[in-house]
Amino acid sequence: MATEQTEAIVLRLIEFSETSLIATLYSRDLGRISAIAKGARRPKSPFDGALDLLAVCRIVVICKSSDALDLLTEAKLQRRFRAASRSLLRLNCGYYVAEVLRLWTDSGATASHPLYDLTLRTIAAIDGTEDPLFAVLRFELTGLRILGHAPATRDCVGCGTRVDTAAARIPFAYHMGGVLCPACRPRQREVASIRREVLQACTRLQDATGGPVEGVGENLYRDLRAVVSRCVCTHLGAVPRTQSLLPTKWVSH
Ligand SMILES: [Zn+2]
Incomplete structure (x- = not known):
């Protein structure tokens, strides 16, 4: 058993007993953690409100060597996710980001600073003034890039x-993970045809270091949302439960 300190984002909370919770966290240095937070449901909890969806906290955790759950002994709130008081849309975007990150890190809990930092930036964007729908798309595409997908x-x-990117529409095979040239196209089944502008936006949104999302028109949102949802599902082999909370068309907010 080793006691570790790190910073972490709360991804899920499950009631474990009358007084305890199981917290799923994505931490900067330890990757994904599932830990028991004893006493977290008591009125005067030792965690003092730090265990809340997408809250960022400093944690102390005792890591068990076996399959047993880790033990969370301390969580100090650094930043609360306040979208619930802003709009349902921003809150739903937060739910989706939390679920996708949890699913991405389900098997193998290796830490990834780029993925951690991307999530921090995304939470801040959803909680701030950026367009949350494009912040989510950037999270998914940059996250897939970090994961190598x-x-x-x-x-x-x-x-x-190199595929002819001057064409209006370009063949795209989801199961292979990208575009096809005219020579390879006939050999594949189930090939979609995606507008060039949508693929260009996918490329731009794979880089989350460039600050707020700019230059991606709202008129592209619908197609982008459909393409990115399918890419995420194909990679995971499952549909995230909260994906249905995201609007399929751009909505004013
Ligand atoms: Zn080819």
Whole structure:
């Protein structure tokens, strides 16, 4: 058993007993953690309100070596996720980000500073003044890139040659993870056809370091949402439960 300190984001809370919770956290240094928070449901909890969805906290955790759950002994709130008081749309975006990050890190809890920092930036964007719908798209596409599963938007996934990106629509094979050239296209079944502008936006949104999302039109949202949802589901092999909370069309907010 080792006692570790790190910073973490709360992804899920499950009631464990009358007084305890099981917290799923994504931490900066330890990756994903599932830990018992004893006494967290008591009125005067030792965690003092830090255990809340998408809250960022400093934690102390005793890591068990076996399959047993880790033990959370301390959580000090650094930043609360306040979207619930802003709008249902922002709150739903938060639920989705928490679920996708949990599913992405389900097997193998290796830490990833880029993924941790991306999530922090996304939470701040959803909680701030940025368009939350594009912040979520950027989270998904940048996250997929960090995980090594970014959709290939320029080079053919069959042979690696540069695809003619001047065409209005470009063949895209979800099961292969990207675009196809004219030579590889006939050999594949279930190939979608995606507008060039949508693929260009996918490329731009794979880089979350560039500050607020700019230059991506609201008129592209509907197609982008459909493409990115399918990329996320194909990679996970499942549909995130909260994906249905995201609007399929851009809505004013
Ligand atoms: Zn090819």
